[in-house]
Amino acid sequence: MTYVVTEACIRCKYTDCVDVCPVDCFREGPNMLVIDPDECIDCSLCVPECPVEAIYAEDDVPADQREFIALNAELAKQWPPIVERKEPLPDADEWAKVKHKRDQLIR
């Protein structure tokens, strides 16, 4: 199994999750993070750290978010690792409230 970053992360990228991951398996895109499923050890430490509840265990990903399972796997191969917390995107607080924003994802 793995943990999966879902839609809520898009344009937020608070990166609180990154600091707690013991195996540094987060990958950073322009406006979202993903988890590398080959590296994640299912420790669940990142879940409570995310202020927008974007992270789920693979088996618990809501039905309307399941495309993010494959998307995390795909994008994790393309994006570089992020191992330290950084400042969120400037308008993160506004986008944190937006539910449907898949079209905002920059690959």
Ligand code: SF4
């Ligand atoms: S804390 Fe949540 S919103 Fe922020 S980067 Fe991690 S998964 Fe994305």
Ligand code: SF4
């Ligand atoms: S579940 Fe653990 S290993 Fe997987 S991404 Fe979260 S903190 Fe990292």
